Amino acid sequence: MTPDMRVKIGSLELANPVGLASGTFGYGSEYEELVDIDTLGALFTKAVTLAPRSGNATPRIVETPSGMLNSIGLANPGVDAFIADKLPALRAMRCAVFVNVAGATEEEYLEVVERLETAGGIDGYEINVSCPNVRHGGLAFGTDPAQVERLTRSLRDRTRCPLVVKLTPNVTDIATIAKAAETGGADAVSCVNTLVGMVIDVRRRRPALAMGTGGLSGPAIRPVGVACCFKASRAVRIPVIGIGGITCADDALQYLLAGAIAVQVGTGTFVDPRCAHMVLSGIELWMQEQGIAKVGDIAGLLEV
Amino acid sequence: MKQFDAEILENRAVADSWRELVLSWDKAAPEPLPGQFLTLRVSQFSDPLLRRPFAFSGFQRAVGAEPARASVVYQVRGGATRLLFQLAPGSRVDTLAPLGSCFPQPVPGETAVLAGGGIGLGPLLFLADTLSAADELPTEGPPPLFVFGVRGAALLPAIALPPGTALCTDDGSSGFHGTVVDYLARNAPPPPKGGRLHLYGCGPGPMLAALAALAADRGWAASLSAEQWMACGVGACMGCALPRADGKGYLRACTDGPVFEAADIDWSGRS
Numbered sequence: 001m002t003p004d005m006r007v008k009i010g011s012l013e014l015a016n017p018v019g020l021a022s023g024t025f026g027y028g029s030e031y032e033e034l035v036d037i038d039t040l041g042a043l044f045t046k047a048v049t050l051a052p053r054s055g056n057a058t059p060r061i062v063e064t065p066s067g068m069l070n071s072i073g074l075a076n077p078g079v080d081a082f083i084a085d086k087l088p089a090l091r092a093m094r095c096a097v098f099v100n101v102a103g104a105t106e107e108e109y110l111e112v113v114e115r116l117e118t119a120g121g122i123d124g125y126e127i128n129v130s131c132p133n134v135r136h137g138g139l140a141f142g143t144d145p146a147q148v149e150r151l152t153r154s155l156r157d158r159t160r161c162p163l164v165v166k167l168t169p170n171v172t173d174i175a176t177i178a179k180a181a182e183t184g185g186a187d188a189v190s191c192v193n194t195l196v197g198m199v200i201d202v203r204r205r206r207p208a209l210a211m212g213t214g215g216l217s218g219p220a221i222r223p224v225g226v227a228c229c230f231k232a233s234r235a236v237r238i239p240v241i242g243i244g245g246i247t248c249a250d251d252a253l254q255y256l257l258a259g260a261i262a263v264q265v266g267t268g269t270f271v272d273p274r275c276a277h278m279v280l281s282g283i284e285l286w287m288q289e290q291g292i293a294k295v296g297d298i299a300g301l302l303e304v
Numbered sequence: 305m306k307q308f309d310a311e312i313l314e315n316r317a318v319a320d321s322w323r324e325l326v327l328s329w330d331k332a333a334p335e336p337l338p339g340q341f342l343t344l345r346v347s348q349f350s351d352p353l354l355r356r357p358f359a360f361s362g363f364q365r366a367v368g369a370e371p372a373r374a375s376v377v378y379q380v381r382g383g384a385t386r387l388l389f390q391l392a393p394g395s396r397v398d399t400l401a402p403l404g405s406c407f408p409q410p411v412p413g414e415t416a417v418l419a420g421g422g423i424g425l426g427p428l429l430f431l432a433d434t435l436s437a438a439d440e441l442p443t444e445g446p447p448p449l450f451v452f453g454v455r456g457a458a459l460l461p462a463i464a465l466p467p468g469t470a471l472c473t474d475d476g477s478s479g480f481h482g483t484v485v486d487y488l489a490r491n492a493p494p495p496p497k498g499g500r501l502h503l504y505g506c507g508p509g510p511m512l513a514a515l516a517a518l519a520a521d522r523g524w525a526a527s528l529s530a531e532q533w534m535a536c537g538v539g540a541c542m543g544c545a546l547p548r549a550d551g552k553g554y555l556r557a558c559t560d561g562p563v564f565e566a567a568d569i570d571w572s573g574r575s
């Protein structure tokens with residue numbers, strides 16, 4: 001029997017629970033020669049801001065044990081160029097497309113979403129209140145429950161599309177932030193964004209990254225992400241999307257068992273562009289072996 | 305670009321820590337061009353995690369039953385290249401290729417000058433191969449000049465260098481005493497009548513910065529291949545950015561490059 005892989009985020013039904021994480025798949029075209037994006041559940045675009053951003057000084061990335069640090073700095077062409085140049089191809093995709101939205105101020109987030117609403121053809125938004133690599137906005141929003149709730153509420157007033165709030169693990173209690181997003185009207189939370197980290201080149205006695213610190217991703221952070229999903233999913237009624245170090249189906253299943261209803265593959269795509277597809281087929285195989293009919297049922301199967 | 309499991313045909317030492325890797329080439333993958341690169345996943349585990357980029361040092365089309373093969377020259381200097389070193393002929397490696405931009409061919413009236421520093425030799429060997437193979441070469445006049453530099457004679461690789469290569473060593477232990485840049489500053493051939501030199505370079509960051517400055521000073525065309533840390537290799541992550549010379553943001557080493565017109569990049573931060 002083919003398992004039922006469909007999941008719902010707000011009013012939107014995804015064909016399956018495997019998505020591509022923001023910042024790791026560009027706007028879809030970069031990998032199109034290599035993989036068929038249409039068979040996945042969702043694409044979460046690289047962050048879009050109001051004005052174009054050229055990004056941070058270089059070097060921007062460095063490898064770490066079972067992970068990597070990045071400090072890209074939300075490099076993107078800005079919302080108007082995104083609408084003109086990227087959105088047409090994204091609209092043609094069969095998988096759901098969530099536009100990841102970032103801003104330095106609340107007004108900036110609102111303006112980006114308003115322009116995207118006017119443009120239309122977007123399945124949902126992922127609100128990035130958790131980027132560790134920008135001076136303003138980003139983490140400053142995501143670590144304060146009152147700001148998360150207010151921003152989410154303001155955005156909720158401006159769109160009927162599913163709103164996913166992407167949470168940072170750089171907080172004392174992620175459950176509090178998840179609840180704030182839910183209270184503000186979010187349809188889901190995704191967790192986690194990267195952890196703040198630093199690598200120092202001891203020979204040159206300076207940080208490996210030009211900006212000093214960066215965001216840690218990859219298998220190194222998976223246990224942190226799983227624990228955050230476990231806590232967040234028990235604190236809210238809205239769906240939780242698991243992100244952090246997923247490289248295979250077993251990794252994704254940890255998130256699903258922890259309480260997530262969907263997952264995103266990020267750094268794993270850099271390692272193998274086929275990663276998300278292998279995750280998806282592996283989850284299906286596991287469900288068949290375990291006799292589980294619906295992917296949405298996995299969340300209730302954890303024995304603690 | 306295509307992702308395929310390549311068979312390792314050779315993985316041989318060519319100098320103290322340098323090796324040449326020869327891979328079988330997937331028929332469905334486009335043929336690589338000089339300056340382009342591949343990425344390899346050297347471990348099935350999570351450490352080292354990221355794929356590693358290597359510039360092509362050569363490519364041979366299939367001949368009869370012999371499959372097409374591509375080669376890279378690499379230096380064993382960290383965990384990933386130590387794992388690569390251990391891959392024996394007959395084993396397979398996850399390959400993504402060909403990636404990035406290539407060296408532009410010299411246009412009529414240009415004399416090619418190929419300058420390689422250290423492990424930057426690889427892509428220039430490939431370019432030299434294609435220039436010498438091209439009977440229909442548009443340039444008239446002097447043949448390409450090949451200049452290659454290493455720290456000392458002990459590092460000279462057991463690789464056939466193009467005939468007439470000007471060899472440079474930092475310590476003077478063989479050939480010209482000094483760097484490739486020193487050599488070119490003193491011994492660059494005069495431009496062909498009515499034409500100009502076209503410098504092709506690959507090597508350490510400071511060498512590229514010096515080559516860019518020299519080319520600008522002498523009015524040469526210059527195409528330089530940059531190296532930068534990369535995560536995806538296909539233009540998605542924006543990690544391998546290099547600052548533009550005009551101050552208007554950044555270019556990606558993986559898809560805008562790795563070969564850039566020297567005047568397009570601010571090389572001052574390369575170290």
